[in-house]
Amino acid sequence: MSTTGAHVPDDGAGGRPRSGWWWWARRRGFFLDLTLAAVSAVECGFEGVTFAHKTGVAPAVCVLLGFLAGAALILRRRWPIAVVLLSIAVSPAQVGFVLSMVALYTLAASEVPRRITVSLAAMNGVASTLVAFVRFQDSLRNDNGRSMSLPVIAITSVLLALGVTAPPVLLGLYVRARRRLVESLRERADGLERELELLAEKAAERAERARAEERTRIARDMHDVVAHRVSLMVVHAAALKAVALKDPAKASASAELLGDMGREALTELRQMLGVLRTAEVERVAPASSVRPAAVLPDEPDGPCLDQLGELVEQSQAAGMTVEFTVEGEERPCGPRVEQTVYRVVQEALTNVHKHAAGAKAHVRLAYREVEIAVLVLNGPSDGTPATPLPSGGHGLLGMKERVTTHGGGFAAGPTPDGGFRVSALLPLAARPT
Template structure:
């Protein structure tokens, strides 16, 4: 926080100069003013008043001390002005007067303290005017030489008083205002720099979060693809191992299904990786992902699962992200059924409702109600929940009362694609 030279210096104790050259300048001005005031005091009390050494010596010392008061002009700007007002009646201390008025106007905050500046400057002006005019009017004329008119003396006194007081005050006000403007611009520049740093930090944080969210999204997609396809391949591999010697034809069919499943997994992985390499371009309407649910169910049937698909309601197209999420929910439910509920009957439901689209995967408890290990609801279900909630939908995954398990999601109707866009 910036401050004027005459303020806040008390925090630094006796030595209030911010720079060494400022101290040297004040010392030079104080020495010069002290010399002038000492000579002026000696001349006034000795030559004009014709007093003895007992009065001249103290007057000279006091004059020197008064001129030296310029040393404190940056700390207490009013002190040299008050001292100069004491010396004005003697018509000496011009350097002290000019420098102190300049300092007073330059260092005191304007306009909050303009009253003090105006009052002290006005008093000095009036005092100087009165003393100069008094000095001119009391001049003893030489014999035979007439004195000028009184208005001439008044004009001279006014000009001298204005010359001694107005220029220092005006110059001080200008320099002080310029100094405060520069300090204000510096403060503003520092503030803008801090704000830019904050904005840059926020941008970096947003970029970091965006990268994290994108990595999380890609990881979920990879999990959805790999977990489901690999689960099917493991099921087929287990069946192939059991029947390869007994039923070569069925074993060949299982091997073909494994190959098809592997190719589908590779294709989906290539699509995901292709999105990472794709340049941003105009949006293209993607085909319906929910239309692929029958094929997904058929793959589970081919792996030996007893699964049925039920579709109800008037079909409505939804945006690509919504349909992809619904598809992944069904895929995750079937994957969990493959891993944790082998042999159980599974039902897949797809319902187009007035308030949205609902998908659900329900599996019975295998073994006639015996206690079995149910789907654990691991990272896959956690990821599904986050994706559904991010779209404003609702998600449910948990055991049923009969020992089965349900995975269900409802996506809101606002995600549906307007029919106008399909024309």
């Protein structure tokens, strides 16, 4: 930045630069400078007449030079240092009071380095002191009836120079500091606004992720609730068709079991729909609600580990050979962990029905010191024709998502003998969500 071209606000009070004329940011700044330059030019012109009478120079020349010196004030915003130097240069002619005052204020209020401002203000003060000293001596010389010692004249001249120099400089420094403070506060406000925009964007991204996670969880829960029951119903329907004519008693028992499974499936569907309605109500609830709207609540009265035996019996009733063992001392695991273990076993048995008809399965539940392990292992199919069942391919993914949500580990894959293995390890206490 050029020191002679420092930008100064239009009215000296600060403000953001705007489109205007030449180096004026606003039109009112141009008209203000034009008015000050006119006043200064008129003053310097009148004082030039007095200077001409004292020196014997042609009055027209002094008036013209004074007018040009005073009119230079219109350049105060563009070249504040040059205008101050001009006011110091014409001070011996005892002209330019308005020029000096406005020029010093403009210099102090501009972005010129402070050391330059102090140096030029000191030069102006010395020049004003000398001019005042000469004026006092001339006054005493013309008025023989008054007497004043040189020390008194010197002190009076210094005080007068300070009174002329200090106020505009101090006012300009104050306006400069105030403008910088306003700009700093404005920048801070802009920074806070940008931060708020970033926070709003991040909040929108988090909300979108929460909605995606909610949709995924809803799909996973619907799959777990429906797939197992419906798969068993399809298996029983096929068995019912096969024995309907050969063994009416067994067919009747299968039909009764099929009806029970249908009713259980409907009950679980109603529970799931109730959960979804609850989540929808909480989504439109006030912001002071305790539970976030994007989090789907746990299943009310969801399955627990005590129901694993019943789950195994249902698969056995469908013709599958299932062995169920429990190891370790039973201890409370928390409803969410128990639901996850139940759903893992349920989905694993459903996959056996779908993909390994006639295979033997082994469900193993092991309680450890700080965790619980579950293993569902099945052998290869014995060649029994499989009942065609639709598969969305999301069963294993859903099991893994459920387990990892609680900070557990999940693994699934084929075994060397052609079977399949599903294992999960979960902490006894669920991870808080």
